[in-house]
Amino acid sequence: MSESEKPVSLQSYFRLCAVVFLVVVCTTSAMIGTSFSHLGEGWTLKVTLILAIAVVNAFLVAGYLMHLLSEKKLIYTVLGFTAFFFIGLLGLTVWATNGFPPGTVSH
Amino acid sequence: MEIPYTVQNRPDTGIYNAKLGVWLFLASEVMLFGGLFSAYVLLRVGAAPGDWPHGWLNVTLGTVNTLLLALSAITTLLAWAACKVREFGKFKFFHACTILLALTFLGIKSYEYHDKLTHYEAQLTNGKFADGHFVKESKDFNLAKKTGTITLHGHIVEDRKELVDLRSPVAKAAKHEEITIAATDIKKLGNYGPAHNTFTAIYFTLTGLHALHILGGTLVIFYLWGPGSRMWKTDPERFTNRIEVSGLFWHFVDLVWIFLFPVLYLT
Numbered sequence: 147m148s149e150s151e152k153p154v155s156l157q158s159y160f161r162l163c164a165v166v167f168l169v170v171v172c173t174t175s176a177m178i179g180t181s182f183s184h185l186g187e188g189w190t191l192k193v194t195l196i197l198a199i200a201v202v203n204a205f206l207v208a209g210y211l212m213h214l215l216s217e218k219k220l221i222y223t224v225l226g227f228t229a230f231f232f233i234g235l236l237g238l239t240v241w242a243t244n245g246f247p248p249g250t251v252s253h
Numbered sequence: 254m255e256i257p258y259t260v261q262n263r264p265d266t267g268i269y270n271a272k273l274g275v276w277l278f279l280a281s282e283v284m285l286f287g288g289l290f291s292a293y294v295l296l297r298v299g300a301a302p303g304d305w306p307h308g309w310l311n312v313t314l315g316t317v318n319t320l321l322l323a324l325s326a327i328t329t330l331l332a333w334a335a336c337k338v339r340e341f342g343k344f345k346f347f348h349a350c351t352i353l354l355a356l357t358f359l360g361i362k363s364y365e366y367h368d369k370l371t372h373y374e375a376q377l378t379n380g381k382f383a384d385g386h387f388v389k390e391s392k393d394f395n396l397a398k399k400t401g402t403i404t405l406h407g408h409i410v411e412d413r414k415e416l417v418d419l420r421s422p423v424a425k426a427a428k429h430e431e432i433t434i435a436a437t438d439i440k441k442l443g444n445y446g447p448a449h450n451t452f453t454a455i456y457f458t459l460t461g462l463h464a465l466h467i468l469g470g471t472l473v474i475f476y477l478w479g480p481g482s483r484m485w486k487t488d489p490e491r492f493t494n495r496i497e498v499s500g501l502f503w504h505f506v507d508l509v510w511i512f513l514f515p516v517l518y519l520t
Contacts, residue, residue: 154337163327170323174316174514181312181519182420189307189520196515203511207323211330212504218267221276228280232287239291243298 166206173203260490275498279505282466286509289459293516296451306452307520308419309445314365315518318358319510325354326507329474329500336493341485344496348478351503355471362464369445369453373405374416375434376441383409383432384416387444396436403442404433456517463513466506473499 180195209215214225257263258270266273297305332347368386375383385407394401408427410416415423443449447457477492477499484492 154334156331156334156338156340156343159331159334163331167323167327171320174319177515177519178312178316181515193520196519197512200512200515204508207326207504207508207511211326211507212501220266220268220273224273224276224280228283232283235284235287236291236294239295240298243295 162210166210169206170203173199173206260488260494269494271494271498272501275501279501282505286459286462289455289462290512290516293455293459296455300451303414304417306417306419306450307421308424309452310456310518311365311368312518314361315514318361319514321354321358321361322507322510325351325358326504328354329503333493333496333500336485336489336496339489341482345478345482348474348496352471352475352478355467355474359464359467359471362460362467366457369457372445373403374443374445374449375403375405375439377409377434378438378440381409381411382413382416383407383434385429385432388431394436396439396442399436402433402435403439404431406431408432459513459517463506463509466509470499470503470506474503 177196177199180192180199183192185191185195214221256270260269262268263270263273328347328350332344332351335341335343335347371387373383373385373387377383383405385405388404388406390403391401394403406429408429409432410427415421415427418424445453447454477495481495482492484495
């Protein structure tokens with residue numbers, strides 16, 4: 147049974163929403179704190195940390211607000227294909243970053 | 254002819270048709286934004302060291318917008334839950350909150366765009382750069398004819414690189430004041446619009462597309478809150494499902510912003 151088919155109690159949703167919002171506030175603060183901190187030399191470490199926190203934030207929204215933690219298998223299948231193509235898209239981009247055609251002049 | 258499986262789940266998929274439809278639509282949306290995010294990665298990785306801007310966007314406004322969208326995602330969920338427990342009055346209240354929060358988000362975004370479009374950089378004939386917000390221009394100001402003057406609130410720098418990282422100690426120490434420049438002293442003048450550089454180009458593209466999604470979602474939610482809510486009297490279960498699928502879209506829009514905010518404002 148998916149989340150949307152279960153009996154709903156408005157009170158339990160209020161509690162869930164309060165917790166989610168509190169965590170969103172905390173993760174957003176953590177991202178801002180990391181951005182303005184003096185971690186590492188360049189931006190690599192900070193970008194990695196900030197994106198990791200953003201993934202936690204996204205998991206909360208997708209898992210609890212979109213009920214993805216208790217969905218039907220078909221939806222997971224659709225999302226599995228999406229993730230595969232999305233990662234492929236980003237992977238190809240990164241792979242092609244230094245792939246210039248022969249004779250390219252850089253300034 | 255009646256549309257099948259608007260309320261009941263299809264035996265083969267286990268979900269009602271609109272829900273499967275919206276998830277397939279969201280999958281295509283992931284690829285749309287994914288393409289733009291990979292363009293961002295390519296532009297950023299390909300930028301010469303020290304050329305990628307930092308601190309160009311207002312973190313406070315970005316944070317407020319993040320919290321507004323998070324709150325709107327919550328009110329959307331509560332609106333659906335209110336429908337589930339058959340409390341139509343609460344549904345109306347929560348969705349009205351969603352609409353107000355979305356409009357506030359768009360208002361703040363418009364303010365940010367206005368700020369960028371009135372922010373100018375002038376390359377001067379003496380090799381220096383003037384950077385600041387537009388204050389006024391003389392009536393006869395014409396850059397092509399080299400007549401008149403323009404006044405900016407900002408500062409003049411020797412090296413353009415000083416304008417790239419606004420979080421650097423040098424940029425923070427800069428004193429901003431009104432500068433009046435004669436058109437004859439300007440070699441090139443441009444605002445911080447999409448054509449300014451690759452950062453502003455990808456910033457306007459990503460946030461513009463996202464803002465269009467917010468606008469579209471708001472219109473749908475407004476319809477369901479207003480005239481579309483008549484369905485509640487005739488077919489409340491189907492109406493509740495409509496609220497669920499529109500909510501799924503709204504949560505996706507929130508998800509996109511969760512990545513846009515750190516990528517553009519914080520890194």
